[in-house]
Amino acid sequence: MLSQKHFLSLKGYIKEDIDKILETAFQFREVLDRPIKKVPSLQGVTIVNLFFENSTRTRISFELAQKRLSADTVNFSASSSSLKKGESFKDTAQNIMAMKIDAVVMRHPTPGSPKLLAEFIDATIINAGDGTHEHPTQAILDMMSLKEKFGNLRGLKVGIIGDISHSRVARSNIYGLLIMGAEVTVCGPPNLIPRYINDLGVKVNFNLNEVIEWADALNILRIQKERMGRSLVPSVREYRSAFGITLDRLKSHKKEIVIMHPGPMNRGVEIDGAIADSDQAIILNQVLNGVASRMAILFLLCGGQPTEMVEK
Amino acid sequence: MKVKRITKDIILKNGKIIDPYNQKIFKGDLWIKNGVVAGVGDFALPKSSGMQTIDCTNKIITHGFCDLHVHFREPGDDDKETLQTGAYAALAGGFTRVCVMPNTKPPIDSPESVNFINQKAKNLPIHIHPIGAVTKNQDGKYLTEMRLMSKEGAVAFSDDGLPIQDGAVMRMALEYSKLLDIPIINHAEDECLRAEGLMNEGKVSTHLGLAGNPDLAESMMVQRDLELAEFTGAKLHVPHVSSKKAVNHIKRMKSKYKNISAEVTPHHLFFNDEDLMGYNTNMKVAPPIRMEDDRKALIQGIKNGIIDCIATDHAPHKAEEKETTFDLASFGMIGLESCFGAVNKILIKENKMKIEHLINLLTINPRNIMGFQNDLFSLGAVAEIVVLDTNLEWIFSREHIESKSINSPYIGKTLKGKVVHTISRDFVTNLT
Numbered sequence A: 001m002l003s004q005k006h007f008l009s010l011k012g013y014i015k016e017d018i019d020k021i022l023e024t025a026f027q028f029r030e031v032l033d034r035p036i037k038k039v040p041s042l043q044g045v046t047i048v049n050l051f052f053e054n055s056t057r058t059r060i061s062f063e064l065a066q067k068r069l070s071a072d073t074v075n076f077s078a079s080s081s082s083l084k085k086g087e088s089f090k091d092t093a094q095n096i097m098a099m100k101i102d103a104v105v106m107r108h109p110t111p112g113s114p115k116l117l118a119e120f121i122d123a124t125i126i127n128a129g130d131g132t133h134e135h136p137t138q139a140i141l142d143m144m145s146l147k148e149k150f151g152n153l154r155g156l157k158v159g160i161i162g163d164i165s166h167s168r169v170a171r172s173n174i175y176g177l178l179i180m181g182a183e184v185t186v187c188g189p190p191n192l193i194p195r196y197i198n199d200l201g202v203k204v205n206f207n208l209n210e211v212i213e214w215a216d217a218l219n220i221l222r223i224q225k226e227r228m229g230r231s232l233v234p235s236v237r238e239y240r241s242a243f244g245i246t247l248d249r250l251k252s253h254k255k256e257i258v259i260m261h262p263g264p265m266n267r268g269v270e271i272d273g274a275i276a277d278s279d280q281a282i283i284l285n286q287v288l289n290g291v292a293s294r295m296a297i298l299f300l301l302c303g304g305q306p307t308e309m310v311e312k
Numbered sequence B: 001m002k003v004k005r006i007t008k009d010i011i012l013k014n015g016k017i018i019d020p021y022n023q024k025i026f027k028g029d030l031w032i033k034n035g036v037v038a039g040v041g042d043f044a045l046p047k048s049s050g051m052q053t054i055d056c057t058n059k060i061i062t063h064g065f066c067d068l069h070v071h072f073r074e075p076g077d078d079d080k081e082t083l084q085t086g087a088y089a090a091l092a093g094g095f096t097r098v099c100v101m102p103n104t105k106p107p108i109d110s111p112e113s114v115n116f117i118n119q120k121a122k123n124l125p126i127h128i129h130p131i132g133a134v135t136k137n138q139d140g141k142y143l144t145e146m147r148l149m150s151k152e153g154a155v156a157f158s159d160d161g162l163p164i165q166d167g168a169v170m171r172m173a174l175e176y177s178k179l180l181d182i183p184i185i186n187h188a189e190d191e192c193l194r195a196e197g198l199m200n201e202g203k204v205s206t207h208l209g210l211a212g213n214p215d216l217a218e219s220m221m222v223q224r225d226l227e228l229a230e231f232t233g234a235k236l237h238v239p240h241v242s243s244k245k246a247v248n249h250i251k252r253m254k255s256k257y258k259n260i261s262a263e264v265t266p267h268h269l270f271f272n273d274e275d276l277m278g279y280n281t282n283m284k285v286a287p288p289i290r291m292e293d294d295r296k297a298l299i300q301g302i303k304n305g306i307i308d309c310i311a312t313d314h315a316p317h318k319a320e321e322k323e324t325t326f327d328l329a330s331f332g333m334i335g336l337e338s339c340f341g342a343v344n345k346i347l348i349k350e351n352k353m354k355i356e357h358l359i360n361l362l363t364i365n366p367r368n369i370m371g372f373q374n375d376l377f378s379l380g381a382v383a384e385i386v387v388l389d390t391n392l393e394w395i396f397s398r399e400h401i402e403s404k405s406i407n408s409p410y411i412g413k414t415l416k417g418k419v420v421h422t423i424s425r426d427f428v429t430n431l432t
């Protein structure tokens, strides 16, 4: 159904495949609005959610997507596994494979680990975030939410605000949006924007007010608390003074700009609670679209047939 | 690879002899009798029977290669490599003389441990020279007993693997080394700038999301070391130069201070960071493989004599240390067996250098840096000879590896030029 067996990265992804995923996702979105939100599309398909890093939201979103598709799922998290006992990544992978698994959804702190997993085992691998590399399903749901709001992604101007260096959300969004014909500007502290970011095809602007004037939508990245106080981000108020999505700042711009956030939010840090709760934020749509997007990706990769999809 | 003890005289017949000591190239034969050179070029062939003749038509006969930078992991990690298996890897690559780095377990940081290496290595087919640690336990703080270690046979000093961060310690080491007139080798990396860097900081690391190690982590440390060398008047050898910036620093310093030498590895000449696009852990090395621009500068640095020699930084690791996620994978690759095919392909085939220049980089230049015997075609010289086929294109594979470890990114790559025979002491390879 898609050109690639796995879903590891949006770099070099084919536009037609993204179109197909988005189109399918919107169809599943309708399913989610029905009283019975379940389709039998992936009956008999076994999926493991392999989480080497805590991420309640992403895991729940995937789990829900799998349940809505009637797949059998098993959760495997690093804290409850043999990993703490020093079992190697390869052994963990092969153990899981020995249990006859069709697909693995993996979150791992190391860039490239989903690709390594795909080399070790036969199952379809879906990257649920690999360290500071990519989070491609997040980019799909972000694009779906933008498409829902604006109708089209071509020509759309999107600002990504925050710590770009350490953001998997930023990378996947950049790749995906550019493939779909949108324009992207990244904005954040200069020491948290990679020196070679231009190679990804984006513009860089350190002035948030200019980016707000330019953009149709802003994707606000979470500022990791552990970066505070180190040489990366001097303090919360220092960060907010230049890059905070504050009520005051948005008020001073005479335009309605769409605000997204991949979550979890630090209210009062990178974004004011009042903005997050306002009409211009589509943050909760992102959450719902996350389930629909992940249903679409799982469905298209795990052998679902188009006719099965709409069955009740 | 077959290795045989020489029992008869050997005549290398009708080869192109390249003599790096006299800088001469001529057609002729070479006679080895009782493990020493008995005749070169035109000489009256002995009449005795029972000689073994090797036809060297269209082959090059030259000095055995010398590698100033290998890790043979003994003592402590002999499941990765031993002096013995390392020696065989060297023979396969045409190396008859190597210097082993002291970052073993425990490190080579005392006269006794230098002696341990020498005792273990003395009957092996190649010459193995220990490099001693600069600081005790390689912790970058207190100088080792360099004079006593040198008397036991340490040929240079290095904390390789661990950069000497403290400039005052580096200064003391350089000053003290003048007593011995042997080089100090510092793995040049500013650890703070390197931070958690896993590969070169550049476009590729940005795409891959891997923490970058910037070129200036190397070049700033190289610059510090160069200035300290000039300031102290000591001998400095810069290992595994990887960046354009470092080449430029060495170039500038060489124009005013002569006691400096530099090496480059085959992998920094052969690969660039685009080759890491697939997160290949066998390409994870320190210093990292850098950008194409750096690779070109290294080649240019060789062409204009800024870089003196090629050293493999042969660094064996167990399969499981590489078959893991990129952050956990060990740094280093093996490099002895693939060296000549790799550098000959890059420098001669692709960059049109002269073969005799490449041979200098592998033979006389490294020997001169360490003060080793360098007139190897003089009558009576202990055999250190290599026979090369410079035209053969071949695919490097597992079967070419003699090392105990197989962490090589060259597997599956086409190389050009191959070592046909290595003659070292009284051993010869690939002779039926």
Ligand SMILES: [Zn+2]
Pocket (backbone or CB within 6 Å): B160, B161, B187, B239, B240, B286, B287
């Ligand atoms: Zn080193």
